[in-house]
Amino acid sequence: MLRRLALTAVASVAALSAAPSAAGATGPLPLPLPLLQSPDRLTVDVSDTGNPRADGxxxxxxxxxxxxxxQAERACARLEQLTAEGRDPFAPAPAPADQMCTQMYGGPATARVFGTWGGRQVDVTFDRTNGCGVSRWNDMEPVLPSARS
Known part of the structure; x- marks a missing residue:
């Protein structure tokens, strides 16, 4: 499938480059924008939520x-909403010295999200070891599964 897509893209670019332009300019045409942009692709690795259907x-x-x-559609919509609000959904957690967190333990759940979002590489972890982590996790639902204790 990927090979066929790549061959189709190359053939399309070659055909467009060979076609005369309306203004009479010579040279290849620029690549269409979708070929230049990398898609948003993330891997979400979740464990210890207490729900075997959520882990994985x-x-x-x-x-x-x-x-x-x-919940791909809802997860993408949530990421787009956070981005539209000017928030970085994949910002690293603040250092413990930079914030005060309640000592509320939300359970042993952990998640790692890595891949590409908005044209940049991301690799971030989430946990529920204190109130700040619980809040951060809940803010990322449904990208991360519900792990409420």
Missing amino acids: TYELRCGPAGGTHP
Whole structure:
């Protein structure tokens, strides 16, 4: 499938480059924008939520939504919402010295999200070891599964 897509893209670019332009300019035409942009693709690896159906590794693609993530459309919509609000959904957790967190333990759940979002590489972890981690996790639902204790 990927090979066929690549061959189709190369053939399309070759055909467009060979076609005369309306303005009479010579040289190849620029590549269409979708070929230049990398898709948003993330791997979400979740463990110890207490829900065996939530634990596992999921692929999430956005634009259009797809992959093996059980709620791909809702997860992509949440990421787009956070981005539109000017928030970085994959910002690293603040250092403990930079914030005060309640000592509320939300359970042993952990998650790692890595891949590409908005044209940049991301690799971030989430946990529920204190109130800040619980809040951060809940803010990323449904990208991360519900792990409420």
